[in-house]
Amino acid sequence: RSRSKPTGTRKNISPETLVPLEAPTQPRSYVTPSTTSRKEIPAVFARKRARSMAFDEEDELADEADPLALPPTATEAEAIAAKRRQNTLAARRSRKRKLEYQQQLEDALDKEKLEKEMWKSRALACRDTLQSYGVSVPFHDD
Numbered sequence: 836r837s838r839s840k841p842t843g844t845r846k847n848i849s850p851e852t853l854v855p856l857e858a859p860t861q862p863r864s865y866v867t868p869s870t871t872s873r874k875e876i877p878a879v880f881a882r883k884r885a886r887s888m889a890f891d892e893e894d895e896l897a898d899e900a901d902p903l904a905l906p907p908t909a910t911e912a913e914a915i916a917a918k919r920r921q922n923t924l925a926a927r928r929s930r931k932r933k934l935e936y937q938q939q940l941e942d943a944l945d946k947e948k949l950e951k952e953m954w955k956s957r958a959l960a961c962r963d964t965l966q967s968y969g970v971s972v973p974f975h976d977d
Contacts, residue, residue, distance in 0.1 A: 850934045853927065860923045862917075876907050880915060 907915060962974045
């Protein structure tokens with residue numbers, strides 16, 4: 836028996852059952868180290884920190900220690916949290932848009948199937964009518 840391949844969508848879920856946009860961002864509570872967020876400080880903020888440290892002449896002692904190993908400052912932590920919240924909201928909107936689009940496609944497919952069945956039944960009725968009058972109709976059932 837062959838397994839179905841991943842489609843990138845979850846079954847039996849609708850845009851209404853998704854996490855609402857207003858819901859708070861969930862705290863990070865990993866049992867094992869996260870594969871998607873291994874660093875305490877995201878790369879963008881680490882680059883900014885490295886750049887600002889490179890041009891700081893006051894902290895000569897900080898040159899010996901790795902500036903990226905330090906925990907984020909309060910303002911950096913706030914900026915990281917804001918960026919994470921912004922990304923979370925964008926991901927939620929994207930998931931909702933994707934589900935709505937998929938639902939729209941499924942509805943259109945159902946409508947097309949109904950129309951196809953309607954026209955097929957009409958064609959069969961016309962064929963039967965013509966055959967009842969003795970007219971030969973080249974019609975193939977598929």
